[in-house]
Amino acid sequence: MEDLLQFLYLMPVGVVKFCSDGKVEMMNPVASALLLSIKSADTLGDIYSALETIAPDLRERVIQFSGHAGTVIDQQWLRTRAGKQVLVLSLTVNRIKDNVYMAVLSDVTRLAEQEEKLYADRQKFFAIFDHVRDYAIYTITMDGLIEEWNQSLQRYAGWLAADVQGRSMSMFFPLDDPDRPHLDLLLAEAQRIGSTETEGWRLKRDGSRLWANTVVTALPDESGAVRGFVVVSRDLTERKRQEDEMKKLATVDPLTGAYNRRNGHALLAVQFSQRKRNGHPFAVLMLDVDDFKAVNDRFGHAVGDAVLCVLVQICRKALRPVDMVIRWGGEEFLIVLPNTGADEAMSIAERLRVIVAAAEVAASEGTSIRFTISVGVALPAGESPVELLRRSDGALYVAKTGGRNRVILAS
């Protein structure tokens, strides 16, 4: 009996046994302490007046409860003030039988504070989510499924909640992108080292693309185990465009749009290393506009420039996308033909010569002029790039001295 008393004295929640008229028959210390913190001591004999300020409808709810036994009130949070401090009590009322009721009271102030803080944090996050423009912020599950849609995804790429919720975030990676990130690897890395970063094309809802930097960060729970990820994706399309522009400026001849000589050396080096690695043959054409100085002298530099542009346009149209046209100097161009043998290189060069000879370039006063090219063709034979270029130059020299408008294969 004494043990039972002690047990009830030390019980950490308040328990009150009362009748339907509110008369308190039993009450443990925590119950009296909690009730005393909101009402004066003389009300403790009557639960209705003790809880009057925070649960004024308690009597009504008890009387109206129609079941013989069961829950009248289930963990209702009641907010009040104890002095200057906010006090939140959780109240549960059960009908045990007939005229026997039990109220369970506990102090949930701390819990309520945490919940409020959580709610405030959530609101802050949503404020950020919903109002950033160049970022999308969303969370995904361990498997990469999108958990929560927010305004940022719509502003950023037009996606609506119904489009994305529950789907894999890989839906944003374009299927035909050769550098498409592998979601499993991305998440595995984020889980292993905390976060990972990838930059590339992302699909917008309208099918167009944006270039984005995407950071995936693991979200650990209290025990440190990863439960999901937060994804922050930043739209860098404009930066990417500017970078591409800069890169182009650095690698391209501004007049003709052909690669510049510096880049030509690099492109040639790549061909040499690929040939060394997998034995793929390639060919180079060194070509030069015949009597270019005469064109400039007679029609002016503007027409000379037009001749060079037309030549590059013709090459572009006649050649494959993999072929490279490089402005080597003045009116001299180097063309690199990957995966091309001697016969094919000769016929390509010949075809170019014929098309160029037939093309017209507008000159002064509605007249137009024609021009021709000479071409030296060379294929690598285990030598250095410099040696290959020397041989193609030699072949070009032979074509020039042999009367121009012709193609010569280097020996």
Place this chain on the structure above:
Amino acid sequence: MGENTSMDCNFTDTDLLDRLEAADDPALDTLSFGVVAMSDDGTVTSYNLAESQLSGLTPANVIGRNFFSSVAPCTNNFLVAHRFENEPVLDVIIDYVFTLRIKPVAVRLRLLKQTSRRRMYLAVECR
């Protein structure tokens, strides 16, 4: 004060602290009101007969334990425990409710403390 002497004193006596300090356990048991004696950290050192009858707890179950946290948690608040903890000199009488034997009982508490003394005291009397 001799052996088995009954104490002739009242709840409101001005020299109650002096009288309690001088009394031994058998003497405290002769009082008509409850007395809990504690060391300055709240550990119960004496629990008299009247208090034991009010609460239903025997001294053996209480002595050596912290009164505020593990005997009567309903006093672990700013009205009682915090005052014992924070005030060096204490002699106040407050109206209070104890849930003695699981029923709310209106009581009067007298909180007695002086830092130089051997023990501090909580006296309990039903209203």
